[in-house]
Amino acid sequence: MSSYPLTQHKVITMEDIDAAVKARAKSLLLRDGAILTPSAQEGLARHGLVVERATSAASASGPSNDWERLFATPEAEAIKKEICAVGLKLWQRQYVDGNGGNISYRLTDSAVICTPTLVSKADLRPEDLCLVDLEGKQLAGNRPRTSEILLHLEIYKNVAEAKAVVHCHPVHATAYAITGRIPPSCIIPEYEVFVGRVAISPYETPGTQKFAETVIPYVKTHNTVLLANHGIVCWADTVTHAEWYVEVVNTYCWTLTIAKELGAPISRIPGEKTADLIAIKQRLGLPDVRLAGADAPICDLAEPGGITAVPQVRTQTAAGGMSASDKEAIVAAVTEAVLAKLKSIGNP
Ligand SMILES: [Zn+2]
Numbered sequence: 001m002s003s004y005p006l007t008q009h010k011v012i013t014m015e016d017i018d019a020a021v022k023a024r025a026k027s028l029l030l031r032d033g034a035i036l037t038p039s040a041q042e043g044l045a046r047h048g049l050v051v052e053r054a055t056s057a058a059s060a061s062g063p064s065n066d067w068e069r070l071f072a073t074p075e076a077e078a079i080k081k082e083i084c085a086v087g088l089k090l091w092q093r094q095y096v097d098g099n100g101g102n103i104s105y106r107l108t109d110s111a112v113i114c115t116p117t118l119v120s121k122a123d124l125r126p127e128d129l130c131l132v133d134l135e136g137k138q139l140a141g142n143r144p145r146t147s148e149i150l151l152h153l154e155i156y157k158n159v160a161e162a163k164a165v166v167h168c169h170p171v172h173a174t175a176y177a178i179t180g181r182i183p184p185s186c187i188i189p190e191y192e193v194f195v196g197r198v199a200i201s202p203y204e205t206p207g208t209q210k211f212a213e214t215v216i217p218y219v220k221t222h223n224t225v226l227l228a229n230h231g232i233v234c235w236a237d238t239v240t241h242a243e244w245y246v247e248v249v250n251t252y253c254w255t256l257t258i259a260k261e262l263g264a265p266i267s268r269i270p271g272e273k274t275a276d277l278i279a280i281k282q283r284l285g286l287p288d289v290r291l292a293g294a295d296a297p298i299c300d301l302a303e304p305g306g307i308t309a310v311p312q313v314r315t316q317t318a319a320g321g322m323s324a325s326d327k328e329a330i331v332a333a334v335t336e337a338v339l340a341k342l343k344s345i346g347n348p
Pocket residue numbers: 100101148167168169206230231
């Protein structure tokens with residue numbers, strides 16, 4: 001061995017020098033900014049070792065730092081294969097086009113595996129994938145990460161249960177996203193249980209932090225958000241499940257569109273029966289805005305003769321503040337709390 005990799009360390013000690021000498025190294029490969037203790041400096045000079053600096057973590061060849069080692073663990077390799085399989089499913093189902101769509105998985109509290117930019121999801125190979133931290137900085141991988149990782153990271157930061165995120169552009173769900181409408185609920189059981197009422201986030205330029213933040217108000221109470229004039233994003237406990245939710249929501253939107261062509265009114269599952277479905281959903285631990293204490297009705301009404309419903313919260317203020325319906329909900333909650341308090345004072 002000529003160059004001994006130590007890029008995982010910020011501080012190089014005499015122990016590291018001894019290990020390098022034992023490995024018959026002629027030089028040490030250090031990360032940018034790594035410092036040597038005085039004894040390590042003395043040992044370096046004594047053994048005539050040369051220092052090389054890696055320009056970035058990813059530039060070191062082989063599993064030469066902690067991140068690269070994490071990225072090469074059997075768990076990470078299994079996730080990479082799952083991401084590639086899901087990428088192929090997305091492409092085969094025509095949920096992505098060109099190099100569109102992206103997939104990620106939260107491997108640890110501080111590291112996320114994601115797809116690279118500019119690769120068709122049909123052609124993904126495990127060696128194409130990337131590892132990033134929660135700020136989007138690339139930690140490992142041979143290709144640059146997707147620019148849309150910021151969207152995924154906001155979901156991970158805001159939803160502890162989210163382990164996997166899939167973003168894509170399935171035609172039928174995207175049709176809803178470009179009309180600013182959501183599909184009405186209480187029509188098909190699978191949709192109620194696995195997805196339920198979706199939200200729609202306001203438009204922003206894809207790939208930007210501002211775009212990533214548009215979903216924050218919705219992701220705790222929805223596992224699927226329609227992205228205005230863009231596509232959809234789903235989160236789940238596994239990459240495979242996140243892709244299932246894409247299938248469920250897109251099939252639902254497609255079915256509604258076909259049903260409209262039949263020209264007959266769509267029948268609805270009664271509200272009390274839908275409540276059964278929401279109870280199943282609760283047992284499965286899936287989020288739903290109707291379980292979040294909101295005073296939203298179980299079934300939202302489709303527009304007359306139509307297959308769309310007005311989203312509950314359609315717009316956010318420019319400052320990211322509350323919508324009118326958010327404010328109404330807070331006023332109602334505060335009023336209820338005040339009345340309850342007055343009641344308890346009146347009846348000690
Ligand atoms: Zn996109």
